[in-house]
Amino acid sequence: MSHQKRPTVAVLATGGTIAGEAPVAAQTSGYKAGVISVDRLLSAVPELDSVAAIRSEQIAGIDSKDLDDSLWVTLAHRVNVLLAQDDIDGLVIMHGTDTLEETAYWLHLTVASVKPVVLTAAMRPFTALSSDGSLNLLDAVTLAACPDAVARGVLVAFANRIHGARDITKVSTYAVDAFASPESGVLGWVQDRRIEFQRRVTRAHTIKSVFRLNDIDTQNPLPMVQIVVSHAGAVRVIVDALVDAGVRGIVVAGTGNGSIHSTLQQALVSARARSVAVVRSSRVGSGHVMRNGAAPDDMLGLVSAGTLNPYKARVLLMLALSRGWSEPLILQSLFDQY
Ligand code: ASP
Numbered sequence: 001m002s003h004q005k006r007p008t009v010a011v012l013a014t015g016g017t018i019a020g021e022a023p024v025a026a027q028t029s030g031y032k033a034g035v036i037s038v039d040r041l042l043s044a045v046p047e048l049d050s051v052a053a054i055r056s057e058q059i060a061g062i063d064s065k066d067l068d069d070s071l072w073v074t075l076a077h078r079v080n081v082l083l084a085q086d087d088i089d090g091l092v093i094m095h096g097t098d099t100l101e102e103t104a105y106w107l108h109l110t111v112a113s114v115k116p117v118v119l120t121a122a123m124r125p126f127t128a129l130s131s132d133g134s135l136n137l138l139d140a141v142t143l144a145a146c147p148d149a150v151a152r153g154v155l156v157a158f159a160n161r162i163h164g165a166r167d168i169t170k171v172s173t174y175a176v177d178a179f180a181s182p183e184s185g186v187l188g189w190v191q192d193r194r195i196e197f198q199r200r201v202t203r204a205h206t207i208k209s210v211f212r213l214n215d216i217d218t219q220n221p222l223p224m225v226q227i228v229v230s231h232a233g234a235v236r237v238i239v240d241a242l243v244d245a246g247v248r249g250i251v252v253a254g255t256g257n258g259s260i261h262s263t264l265q266q267a268l269v270s271a272r273a274r275s276v277a278v279v280r281s282s283r284v285g286s287g288h289v290m291r292n293g294a295a296p297d298d299m300l301g302l303v304s305a306g307t308l309n310p311y312k313a314r315v316l317l318m319l320a321l322s323r324g325w326s327e328p329l330i331l332q333s334l335f336d337q338y
Helices: 038-043 046-050 069-083 100-110 133-144 237-244 262-273 310-322 328-337
Strands: 008-015 053-062 090-094 117-120 155-158 161-164 188-191 194-197 225-229 249-254 277-282
Touching: 008 038, 008 069, 008 133, 038 053, 038 133, 046 133, 053 069, 069 090, 069 100, 090 133, 100 117, 100 155, 100 310, 117 133, 133 155, 133 188, 225 237, 225 310, 237 262, 249 262, 249 310, 262 277, 277 310, 277 328, 310 328
Parallel strands: 008 053, 008 090, 090 117, 117 155, 225 249, 249 277
Antiparallel strands: 155 161, 161 188, 188 194
């Protein structure tokens, strides 16, 4: 940490509802996300001045539903560069809520620093009555400036709660309290500039992660990994088309304990025969997928995602394949560790 009186926190903006604008203050849907600049968002919170010295950067201005892998690579590179600077103590990323959990887990595995990285967002646009963005931003900066947040992996500050990147998921389409950490619970709370942690994360992350960005760039992009959903009436055509398109990995958002419709399962067995890695997760939203439980993983060469939801399982699978790891038991050991 620096010896300045106030810590220095870098605040990166990527867009989202937190930077959203609607024509009238009573409008909380149908607004345009990601249009208000980072400097205008920061100037709406003068209280930040007593918490930290801020260095702001506008990385993007998108609705996070449109996020792509290349922005993840750009963001992770920039976060690593900033955190390597001695005069930066922590970092906040303003993001849309729709894919926040995916970006949080991506950074959890690709940031090579113990310094706090905190994502935050808003459910109501900046222009709305009772917009939640400014207070979430203040809480996120407070957390990023806190020495007790060091070495806890990537965190999310949202609606006074501190979530771990691996655990958090969006659970409401509209509520201001839109996130939860099913099964494991929150890591702690941030309110009125006070921070309380109740537990630490136990899985490997950040400096203990084996995943580094060195092998990934525009010449060598992330391998294609897509998610397919199992449901009543599922057909195989999506899997077959993905295999023909050169997919390297498929995550199945299975029913229940990662069970897969027999028609889809036949298609996935064909995909395995063409060296496509297949991971079983669940569409349920909480709980874990037991290896060799609802499908014979050993026999079919499948991998169980455990407690990782399909969207985060995709992140881990992409990173593993980018390192050249595709053998099911090696992938399984990664899913057991991360
Ligand atoms: N669609 C918006 C986004 O993810 C939603 C939000 O930020 O709450 O960017």
